[in-house]
Amino acid sequence: MKKRELVSKIMSNNLVTLNSKDDLTTAEELFKTHKIRHIPIVQGQEIIGMLSHTDLMRVSYAETIQEYETEVNVVLNSIFTIEQVMTKNVVTVDATDTIREVAEILSDREFHALPVVEDNTLIGIVTTTDLIKYLLTQY
Numbered sequence: 343m344k345k346r347e348l349v350s351k352i353m354s355n356n357l358v359t360l361n362s363k364d365d366l367t368t369a370e371e372l373f374k375t376h377k378i379r380h381i382p383i384v385q386g387q388e389i390i391g392m393l394s395h396t397d398l399m400r401v402s403y404a405e406t407i408q409e410y411e412t413e414v415n416v417v418l419n420s421i422f423t424i425e426q427v428m429t430k431n432v433v434t435v436d437a438t439d440t441i442r443e444v445a446e447i448l449s450d451r452e453f454h455a456l457p458v459v460e461d462n463t464l465i466g467i468v469t470t471t472d473l474i475k476y477l478l479t480q481y
Contacts, residue, residue, distance in 0.1 A: 349444045350437050352476045353458045353466035359384045360393065362425040369393055369424060370402070380455035380467060383428050387463040391428035392455065401427055434459045435468065441476060444468055 358372050359382050372381060373395045383391035401422050433451065435444055437460040444456060448470055458466035 345440070345442065347441045348437065349435055349439050349441055349458055349468050350466065352441060352472045353437075353468040354472065355466040357382065357464065357467060359464070360424060361385060362390065362423070362428070364424055366398060366402070366422060366424060366427065369398060373398065380469065382432075382457050382464055382467060383424060384464055389432055389434060389457045389459065389464045391425070391430050392432045392453075392457065393424060393428045394453075394455070397427050397429065429453075432457060436460065437465060441473070445473055448473060 358376050358378060360369055360372070362383055362385070369381060373379070379395045381393045382389050383393055433447065433453070434457045435447065437458055439458075447456060448454065454470045456468050457464055458468055
């Protein structure tokens, strides 16, 4: 296993992002359409938060009340905003950080995705799934 491989080797750079003015219904649609679990919240190219599917489910009844999904989404969007639900003060990694450094952060913290930045600009996202897939290629 190579010890100094950069996170840029395994990060996703085909990003799906939202801004804080978008609504939670849009977020839910993006999670489903793109089959993803984390969406960076940006202002321009700068990351200001992270929304996970788990964050959305904490404030949503959509998973348990399928027949009333439209009404739930209306209520959900009238009560909560992305800014209220997203994680703020996001831990980020630099594009020059190593895969090992990223693995250490993910194993020590309670989250499963890290935005990758270069000069304060969001350029990618690395998830625990990306890390596991990389480790599988090593064996």
